[in-house]
Amino acid sequence: MALQKECACGDTSAVTGGKRRIIFPCAGVANVGQISNAAAHRLTDEGYGAATCVALLGTGDAGLKQRIAEADEVVIIDGCPVICGKKIADAQGLIPAQHIVITSLGIDKAYGKPVTGDDVELVVSAAWEGKGRHQ
Amino acid sequence: MKIEVLGTGCMKCRRLFKNVEVAVKELGITAEIVKVQDISEIINRGVMLTPALAVDGEMKVSGRVVDVQEIKEILKG
Numbered sequence A: 001m002a003l004q005k006e007c008a009c010g011d012t013s014a015v016t017g018g019k020r021r022i023i024f025p026c027a028g029v030a031n032v033g034q035i036s037n038a039a040a041h042r043l044t045d046e047g048y049g050a051a052t053c054v055a056l057l058g059t060g061d062a063g064l065k066q067r068i069a070e071a072d073e074v075v076i077i078d079g080c081p082v083i084c085g086k087k088i089a090d091a092q093g094l095i096p097a098q099h100i101v102i103t104s105l106g107i108d109k110a111y112g113k114p115v116t117g118d119d120v121e122l123v124v125s126a127a128w129e130g131k132g133r134h135q
Numbered sequence B: 001m002k003i004e005v006l007g008t009g010c011m012k013c014r015r016l017f018k019n020v021e022v023a024v025k026e027l028g029i030t031a032e033i034v035k036v037q038d039i040s041e042i043i044n045r046g047v048m049l050t051p052a053l054a055v056d057g058e059m060k061v062s063g064r065v066v067d068v069q070e071i072k073e074i075l076k077g
Helices: A030-045 A053-060 A062-070 A086-091 A116-127 B009-029 B039-044 B068-076
Strands: A022-026 A075-079 A098-101 B004-005 B032-036 B052-055 B058-062
Touching: A022 A030, A022 A053, A030 A075, A030 A116, A053 A062, A053 A086, A075 A086, A075 A116, A098 A116, A116 B009, B004 B009, B009 B032, B009 B068, B052 B068
Parallel strands: A022 A075, A075 A098, B004 B032
Antiparallel strands: B004 B052, B052 B058
16 A cells, blocks of 8 residues: 655635634433544534534633624534434523534434544535535 | 645645535635645745645645635635
8 A cells, every 4th residue: 555645735724715604512321422523522523613512502601702793604513313412502592504414314323322534524524515405 | 726735645635635625615616625735845836834724836735734714704705
């Protein structure tokens, strides 16, 4: 197998023009909650936005509210139709630009089921493609 | 239309390429999508930060992955 060339992508945090997004995964304990967490981290690594704790949002933290006010979009990734992340956002008066529900992408909810790379890729792609946007 | 994704093949470059493929498919247009992975060519094209996106030779975005919606807007002109 050929060696991967050194990547030329640097820290692009100073690059302007992209949307500043905050990503809240529900981070539940079932597989879909864990997929939401892994997808949020992957999206952060890919420069889509910044993964942030939905539990912190639930506390009404003033610093987080300030970050949200400065962001362009909020994206919520819920694992299942219970939509805990969306309900926490609703309670804080927060309207997300995207709301992705992982089970609606065809992944079944199960406790203890291993998280696969394909599962994470499906959710990450859905975010980049805007599948959770209001129609 | 020729769409070039410039980058040496890291995660961000691969994501941009995939997003371009999705955008082209959703728009229903015909386009040649090319990966430019040679670092010398990337530098010669004036790109300081990858990934970068060029359409018909014109550099549109550099230094970040563009989402599908924004790519569609770029392609629609």
